[in-house]
Amino acid sequence: MNIIRIQTLRGPNLWSLHTAIQAVVRCAENELCLDQLPGFEDRLRERFPQIAAFQPGTAMASALELAAFGLQAQIGCPVAFSRSVATYEPGVYQVVVEYTEESVGHLAFELARELCVAAHDDLPFDLPAALERLRILNEEVRLGPSTGAIVAAAVARGIPFRRLTEGSLVQFGWGRKQRRIQAAEMDSTSVIGESVAQDKELTKYLLASAGVPVPMGRTVTDAEDAWTAACEIGGPVVVKPRDGHQGKGVAANIESREDVMAAYAAASEISAKVMVEQYLPGHDFRLLVIGNRLVAAARREPPHVIGDGEHSIRELVDEVNSDPRRGDGHATILTRIRFDDITLATLANQGFDADAVPRKGARVALRNNANLSTGGTATDVTDDVHQDLAARAVTAANMVGLDVCGVDVVCENVLKPLESQTGGVIEVNAAPGLRMHLQPSFGKGRAVGEAIISTMFPVHEDGRIPLVAVAGTNGKTTTVRLIAHLLGQTGKRVGMTNSDGVYIAGRCIDTGDCSGPRSARNILFHPDVEAAVFETARGGILREGLGFDRCNVAVVTNIGMGDHLGLNYISTVEDLAVVKRVIIHSVAQNGVAVLNAADPIVAGMARACPGSVTFFAHDRHERVLANHLAQGKRGVFVEDGQIIAAKGKLRFRIDMEDIPLTRNGTILFQVENAMAATAAAWGLGIPWGIIRRGLANFVNDAKTAPGRFNVFNYRKATLIADYGHNPDAIRALVQAVESMPAKRRYVVISGAGDRRDCDIRLQTEILGDVFDEVILYQDDCQRGRADGEVLALLREGLVNACRTTHIEEIRGELLAIDAALLRLQPGDLCLILIDRIEEALAHIAMRHTEA
Amino acid sequence: MRNRKENACVTAMCDVGFMQRKAIRFLNILSLRGPNIWTYRPVLEAWVDIGALEECPSNTLPGFVDRLCAWLPTLAGHRCSYDEPGGFVRRLHEGTWAAHILEHVTLELQNLAGIPCGFGKARETGVRGIYKVAVRARQEDVARACLHAARDLVMAAIEDTPFDVEATQQQLQELARKYQLGPNTACMVDAATAMDRGIPTLQLSADNLVQLGYGSRQRRIWAAETDHTSAIAEGITRNSELTRRLLKACALPVADADKGEPEGGGQRHRLLVVGDTLVAAARLDAGAENFSLPHTAADVTDQVHPETAAAACLAARVIGLDIAGVDLVAHDIACPLASQDGAITAVHACPGLLTHLQPASGEPRPVGRAIIDHLFPNGDTGRIPVVGVTGSSGTTEVARLVAEFLRLSGKITGLACADGLFLNRRRIDASDCGNWQSGRRLLMNCSAEAVVIENGADVILGQGLAYDRCQIAVVTRIDPARHFGKYHIDRPEQVFQVFRSQVDVVLRGGVAVLDAADPMMPEMLPLCDGEVILFAIDPTLPEILEHRSRGGRAVFIRGDGLVLGSATDEASLVPLTEILLIAEAPSNEHLESVLAAVAAAWALGIAHHVIRTGVQTFSPDSNANDGTHPTTPDPITPHSMPTHA
Numbered sequence A: 001m002n003i004i005r006i007q008t009l010r011g012p013n014l015w016s017l018h019t020a021i022q023a024v025v026r027c028a029e030n031e032l033c034l035d036q037l038p039g040f041e042d043r044l045r046e047r048f049p050q051i052a053a054f055q056p057g058t059a060m061a062s063a064l065e066l067a068a069f070g071l072q073a074q075i076g077c078p079v080a081f082s083r084s085v086a087t088y089e090p091g092v093y094q095v096v097v098e099y100t101e102e103s104v105g106h107l108a109f110e111l112a113r114e115l116c117v118a119a120h121d122d123l124p125f126d127l128p129a130a131l132e133r134l135r136i137l138n139e140e141v142r143l144g145p146s147t148g149a150i151v152a153a154a155v156a157r158g159i160p161f162r163r164l165t166e167g168s169l170v171q172f173g174w175g176r177k178q179r180r181i182q183a184a185e186m187d188s189t190s191v192i193g194e195s196v197a198q199d200k201e202l203t204k205y206l207l208a209s210a211g212v213p214v215p216m217g218r219t220v221t222d223a224e225d226a227w228t229a230a231c232e233i234g235g236p237v238v239v240k241p242r243d244g245h246q247g248k249g250v251a252a253n254i255e256s257r258e259d260v261m262a263a264y265a266a267a268s269e270i271s272a273k274v275m276v277e278q279y280l281p282g283h284d285f286r287l288l289v290i291g292n293r294l295v296a297a298a299r300r301e302p303p304h305v306i307g308d309g310e311h312s313i314r315e316l317v318d319e320v321n322s323d324p325r326r327g328d329g330h331a332t333i334l335t336r337i338r339f340d341d342i343t344l345a346t347l348a349n350q351g352f353d354a355d356a357v358p359r360k361g362a363r364v365a366l367r368n369n370a371n372l373s374t375g376g377t378a379t380d381v382t383d384d385v386h387q388d389l390a391a392r393a394v395t396a397a398n399m400v401g402l403d404v405c406g407v408d409v410v411c412e413n414v415l416k417p418l419e420s421q422t423g424g425v426i427e428v429n430a431a432p433g434l435r436m437h438l439q440p441s442f443g444k445g446r447a448v449g450e451a452i453i454s455t456m457f458p459v460h461e462d463g464r465i466p467l468v469a470v471a472g473t474n475g476k477t478t479t480v481r482l483i484a485h486l487l488g489q490t491g492k493r494v495g496m497t498n499s500d501g502v503y504i505a506g507r508c509i510d511t512g513d514c515s516g517p518r519s520a521r522n523i524l525f526h527p528d529v530e531a532a533v534f535e536t537a538r539g540g541i542l543r544e545g546l547g548f549d550r551c552n553v554a555v556v557t558n559i560g561m562g563d564h565l566g567l568n569y570i571s572t573v574e575d576l577a578v579v580k581r582v583i584i585h586s587v588a589q590n591g592v593a594v595l596n597a598a599d600p601i602v603a604g605m606a607r608a609c610p611g612s613v614t615f616f617a618h619d620r621h622e623r624v625l626a627n628h629l630a631q632g633k634r635g636v637f638v639e640d641g642q643i644i645a646a647k648g649k650l651r652f653r654i655d656m657e658d659i660p661l662t663r664n665g666t667i668l669f670q671v672e673n674a675m676a677a678t679a680a681a682w683g684l685g686i687p688w689g690i691i692r693r694g695l696a697n698f699v700n701d702a703k704t705a706p707g708r709f710n711v712f713n714y715r716k717a718t719l720i721a722d723y724g725h726n727p728d729a730i731r732a733l734v735q736a737v738e739s740m741p742a743k744r745r746y747v748v749i750s751g752a753g754d755r756r757d758c759d760i761r762l763q764t765e766i767l768g769d770v771f772d773e774v775i776l777y778q779d780d781c782q783r784g785r786a787d788g789e790v791l792a793l794l795r796e797g798l799v800n801a802c803r804t805t806h807i808e809e810i811r812g813e814l815l816a817i818d819a820a821l822l823r824l825q826p827g828d829l830c831l832i833l834i835d836r837i838e839e840a841l842a843h844i845a846m847r848h849t850e851a
Numbered sequence B: 001m002r003n004r005k006e007n008a009c010v011t012a013m014c015d016v017g018f019m020q021r022k023a024i025r026f027l028n029i030l031s032l033r034g035p036n037i038w039t040y041r042p043v044l045e046a047w048v049d050i051g052a053l054e055e056c057p058s059n060t061l062p063g064f065v066d067r068l069c070a071w072l073p074t075l076a077g078h079r080c081s082y083d084e085p086g087g088f089v090r091r092l093h094e095g096t097w098a099a100h101i102l103e104h105v106t107l108e109l110q111n112l113a114g115i116p117c118g119f120g121k122a123r124e125t126g127v128r129g130i131y132k133v134a135v136r137a138r139q140e141d142v143a144r145a146c147l148h149a150a151r152d153l154v155m156a157a158i159e160d161t162p163f164d165v166e167a168t169q170q171q172l173q174e175l176a177r178k179y180q181l182g183p184n185t186a187c188m189v190d191a192a193t194a195m196d197r198g199i200p201t202l203q204l205s206a207d208n209l210v211q212l213g214y215g216s217r218q219r220r221i222w223a224a225e226t227d228h229t230s231a232i233a234e235g236i237t238r239n240s241e242l243t244r245r246l247l248k249a250c251a252l253p254v255a256d257a258d259k260g261e262p263e264g265g266g267q268r269h270r271l272l273v274v275g276d277t278l279v280a281a282a283r284l285d286a287g288a289e290n291f292s293l294p295h296t297a298a299d300v301t302d303q304v305h306p307e308t309a310a311a312a313c314l315a316a317r318v319i320g321l322d323i324a325g326v327d328l329v330a331h332d333i334a335c336p337l338a339s340q341d342g343a344i345t346a347v348h349a350c351p352g353l354l355t356h357l358q359p360a361s362g363e364p365r366p367v368g369r370a371i372i373d374h375l376f377p378n379g380d381t382g383r384i385p386v387v388g389v390t391g392s393s394g395t396t397e398v399a400r401l402v403a404e405f406l407r408l409s410g411k412i413t414g415l416a417c418a419d420g421l422f423l424n425r426r427r428i429d430a431s432d433c434g435n436w437q438s439g440r441r442l443l444m445n446c447s448a449e450a451v452v453i454e455n456g457a458d459v460i461l462g463q464g465l466a467y468d469r470c471q472i473a474v475v476t477r478i479d480p481a482r483h484f485g486k487y488h489i490d491r492p493e494q495v496f497q498v499f500r501s502q503v504d505v506v507l508r509g510g511v512a513v514l515d516a517a518d519p520m521m522p523e524m525l526p527l528c529d530g531e532v533i534l535f536a537i538d539p540t541l542p543e544i545l546e547h548r549s550r551g552g553r554a555v556f557i558r559g560d561g562l563v564l565g566s567a568t569d570e571a572s573l574v575p576l577t578e579i580l581l582i583a584e585a586p587s588n589e590h591l592e593s594v595l596a597a598v599a600a601a602w603a604l605g606i607a608h609h610v611i612r613t614g615v616q617t618f619s620p621d622s623n624a625n626d627g628t629h630p631t632t633p634d635p636i637t638p639h640s641m642p643t644h645a
Helices: A040-047 A062-074 A102-121 A127-141 A145-156 A191-198 A202-207 A221-232 A257-270 A312-320 A341-349 A387-400 A450-454 A476-488 A516-524 A538-544 A571-578 A598-610 A623-630 A668-683 A690-697 A727-738 A755-767 A789-797 A813-823 A837-850 B062-070 B071-079 B087-094 B098-112 B140-159 B165-179 B183-193 B231-237 B239-251 B305-319 B367-375 B397-409 B434-444 B457-462 B492-504 B520-527 B544-547 B581-583 B588-603 B608-619
Strands: A002-009 A020-026 A082-086 A092-098 A162-163 A169-172 A177-182 A217-220 A237-241 A251-254 A272-276 A283-290 A291-301 A304-306 A363-365 A376-379 A404-411 A422-430 A466-473 A494-498 A500-506 A506-510 A531-535 A551-556 A587-596 A612-616 A635-639 A640-648 A650-655 A710-714 A717-722 A745-749 A773-778 A806-811 A827-832 B022-032 B042-051 B121-124 B132-136 B199-204 B210-213 B220-221 B267-273 B279-284 B297-299 B323-330 B343-347 B386-390 B412-418 B420-423 B426-429 B450-454 B472-476 B506-515 B531-535 B553-558 B559-566 B570-575
Touching: A002 B220, A020 A102, A020 B450, A040 A062, A062 A082, A062 A092, A062 A102, A092 A102, A102 A127, A102 B426, A145 A162, A145 A169, A145 A177, A145 A450, A162 A516, A162 B434, A169 A466, A169 B231, A169 B267, A177 A450, A177 A516, A191 A202, A191 A387, A191 B210, A191 B220, A191 B231, A202 A217, A202 A257, A202 A387, A202 A422, A202 B434, A217 A221, A221 A237, A221 A257, A251 A257, A251 B434, A257 A272, A283 A450, A283 A727, A291 A387, A291 A450, A304 B022, A341 B165, A387 A727, A466 A476, A476 A494, A476 A531, A476 A551, A476 A668, A476 A690, A494 A516, A500 A516, A516 A531, A516 A538, A516 B239, A531 A773, A538 A571, A551 A668, A571 A598, A571 A789, A587 A598, A587 A668, A598 A612, A598 A623, A612 A668, A623 A635, A635 A668, A635 B397, A635 B434, A640 A668, A650 A690, A650 B450, A668 A690, A668 A727, A710 A837, A717 A727, A727 A755, A727 A827, A745 A755, A745 A813, A755 A773, A755 A789, A755 A827, A755 B397, A755 B420, A755 B559, A773 A789, A773 A813, A789 A806, A806 A813, A806 B220, A813 A827, A813 A837, B022 B098, B022 B140, B042 B098, B042 B140, B062 B071, B062 B087, B062 B140, B087 B098, B098 B121, B098 B132, B098 B140, B098 B165, B098 B386, B121 B434, B132 B140, B140 B165, B183 B210, B183 B220, B183 B367, B183 B553, B199 B434, B220 B367, B231 B239, B231 B305, B231 B343, B231 B457, B239 B305, B239 B343, B267 B305, B267 B367, B279 B305, B279 B367, B305 B323, B386 B397, B386 B492, B397 B588, B397 B608, B420 B434, B457 B492, B472 B492, B492 B506, B492 B520, B506 B520, B506 B588, B520 B544, B531 B544, B531 B588, B553 B588, B559 B588, B570 B608, B581 B588, B581 B608, B588 B608
Parallel strands: A466 A531, A466 A551, A494 A531, A551 A587, A587 A612, A612 A635, A717 A827, A745 A773, A745 A827, A773 A806, B386 B450, B386 B472, B412 B450, B472 B506, B506 B531, B531 B553
Antiparallel strands: A002 A020, A020 A092, A082 A092, A162 A169, A169 A177, A217 A272, A237 A251, A237 A272, A283 A291, A283 A404, A291 A376, A304 A363, A404 A422, A494 A500, A500 A506, A635 A640, A640 A650, A710 A717, B022 B042, B042 B132, B121 B132, B199 B210, B210 B220, B267 B279, B267 B323, B279 B297, B323 B343, B412 B420, B420 B426, B553 B559, B559 B570
């Protein structure tokens, strides 16, 4: 078995809406049917017993698929989809396996391959080690519990998200509407607020100013001063580093001079500044404030064990740690209790050592601080919090200037206001851990992620911007440009990708073929973009899937006879339709698919659309369109020189003469593009006045739409430059040309080497019936064809031409253009099918100026 | 705001007296942290006993003036009462007294320490040989150290003993540096407090954390970061790989990951983006390391190509920063980046502003002002309604009434008065809170949408006002004799000086509420920058009639009703019988309090029906607490402002 290619499908794709690994696998002769490969399945199941059952007659590609899937499932990745499909090439399969984490998916795929090889060659395979590798990687790359909860809340609200790093930086929403979080910080979380929270003394000053109870105390200069401060305060004190975190170096409830001095020494190791403050008796509580609201509260307990009169403290700790809920980091509900010097010191304070056996029922504290990260537990008390106490927590967050804030309170209980007990706020934390509220050790979990999301996104806001995806064989680029133009007329800054480049509010920020998912993602990341229109070419969909999860409007202009057939195992028009249909699957439930009713394959996509459908066709009597209209659904067609948008009895009419793109309706393919764009704009809810204005002032010339039916007047002859390069495009051009007056017709054409022979031939077959003279050219780039091969095919297509009387062959695109121009007489028409758009247009423009 | 016509330097009359030691003794040093009887700015007020020196003006001390001028040659610049350079030295030669000399030397030492201060006054008290010396204190601890050093220096000059001026100056400079705001913060504070912005500032920590504006309208700055500077964005800037990737996604030109600089080379530029605008650009001089130091970069703000400016602004947006320093490399900043392989190399949160404030060449750019205009757009001053209440009696009652009106009008209202510190009905502190500290607490409180602060004469004399300016000043009845004997106050004119401090700070659009029956009123009225509303029980008082005839407003009793009177109209607000306070304890004092408070509420634009409800329901005892829990003395004492030594 040979893996020829592995790709990562990061968005909705040919196979499913899930993220997936896609591989092309070649199986050897004896691997095509596992039933006939003796002992393989047994050896495989010996090595990985949990692998799913095979279908009879399965090839090894399926074993690979099921292994890659099963390995991920075994470590708890929530995967559901996998498939393997034979291609038209014998022995070659496409294997698709869903992943939840890209790198985990790839590793699982690699391990699955190793597993298959091991089973094949009867070599050992260390399954536990493999699963451990996967598990470790998964822990490393997947979102932590805090970020994960926020992302889950966003997903539940339909808010799109995207991880910007392998860490916890996540983008929610798109373009102008995007927001970001990083763990439990929002993008609105102030850096000053965080600095203030870091400074405990300043925090206390601000809190006290606003009447939030805080413990008395101050920063001390040395151990002696620490003791002085303790005496000033009187009673038990807490000694802690001023700029510490996670409770390191904190000593609480100490009173004696020796203890204070020792605590100072420990704290000063963590921070140059040490604080001594009043010890507040009671429990540690964490109050979580998000926005202006108390969202959750938990009582936190330091790790401890209860004696049973039999086991040593060390054994008791081991027993507690054997709880499967306890892990080693932040990823699990609880963290294992560490047995370290701090533990031993804490035990020593209680007169124990690690091997002491506490009497039954004795409570032995293992640490003084209650942080989850050192083994503490949390009990949800959200519903108990007194309103005044909650108000103090909110005030504390406001005074520090944090919109997500963990307020640490010490008090007897939260049922009473702080003022009625000796309670106080001891610390305010930025980026608080959410684990203790999401999955408290005891009590109810709280919807903390939801609270953060609802602070960033008001109830009916999903962070999405209007998004239109356009696919089809021909007319995509013009349709995309026209829709973007109509959206732009509403005042929105429109991001657009097409096969020419990336545009923001009409400004080109990148050039080249940008019809793939990467450009789409960049548009959706751009902070200025308020609406997006994407050309979605097949290449990107096949290679990586869509760059977005959902669109408001999806347009499929046409499939016709197709283009690029034979590439990437897409050999038939039906295969191609499946690719183009991916955007229809991605239409939102309240979205619209705009489909060409005259193209049966496109019309058939309507069934795949989760939203509604708007059909368009020149002829309102087109069966699919007529049926649709009869049902009171939306359709767009041409009647009496008007484009008419109809729904039930509603009619919106636009005169063709007010759509310059269509040249008074004579250029049928532009009429189609205009209908598709009109239907899309209708689907977006753009007012008709704006649609009319936009259609009227849309400019389509060599400058704005290079290679898209650019018309020039050259010495009283008509020149048309176009990038059409497949039989359907040629047919459309021929229709347009036939509607234009001309004495003699000339065409300049080459063929792209990566098309099928029949497709190349067909182009000239069509042209030969319409054009008087044909100038064939070939350029350096032959896309894998031998010199002259393409020219020969083009010539073959002209063999039965009814109109062509003159054929020339020229090497070099520009020379071919010149040859045609030389022959041109006033009143003639010349169609130049350009290949290198920029150079050819520049050349034509130059000749145009000369003339 | 009027100029106070006082002699800056009052010489004490040398009278025949008893002999004492020739010495300068500080009897008391008051820190007046807000507007006070001397000036609008914080000062130190030292009570100085010059003992036998009272007999010895400067010209009688052999060699003193020469020694002093030799040690502090810059004293020659002091104008003093002659209003020309050398004025003070002339006074020294003609003979002036030790307290006056102490004032000038203290100011000069502050200047030498790097904290330029202009304001100083020395005045004799009623007690012979004892003076009040007031000096501007931009930073209290530095001013205090300068005051002590000045005493030692003057004494050394008098006694002709050695004094190490240089060492003293160094010590003071060090101290000043320790407390001084960093240049970034300082330029923003200066821009905020500039006359045409008038945004109040409060330093929250010695570590450059500054509050701009009051209460709920406040914003905070810390160096070149604001409370809107995103922590996540700042984190992104610290990850150069991530920064580059995000910028690249938006098609911004970025430098190669390995080299950190674009291949084509070019000069390093720093573009400062504030909000969504390019406000300054600097080009690093050859040989200079980075933009952190002054005088190392040329200002090129006016040359930046608009596309490059747009790219810098987009970079700031992509990262998510409200204030950003965008570093880029370009051969010519006047050309688009794309035309010259220019690239963005880094984006900084908290960019240093010095490079733009003190360029090596070209114009300094008002970047502090740009940031302030961004934080407070459209001339917003960040102020909430602040009501200051002063007078000899009834101030607590007035303050509580006004606070109640404000609360009823829907504003979260802070109140600092003798009855305690309140936020709406919650009593935060039950001790006497009619003081500077408590006023400050309220102004810092980000919940407070309006603030009422009671300032007795003692607060103005001993602490200063908590606010720089206020919207409403209320002066209740003044009883001068009540204030005699404290703070060396023994004459009615001095009492007038105390209470006028409150009227002086009324904002231009604000209102002073004055007692028409008070003999000091006519003199106080013209001191107010804003409007004046008079109150009196008797509507026929000539002062009321005259004020109204000139278009002024007044509040008074007519018949059995409380009336709001303008020039021509009178609106009866409420019958006296319905005013709860009067019903509970009828007296003219209470009635005057109600009149003053109603006048203030009227001045605040509070609707009549709200004021009516307020007087109908307000009783000081019933409103002390909302009753959710008993008020226990706060076990927690507020901390003084932390210092970050």
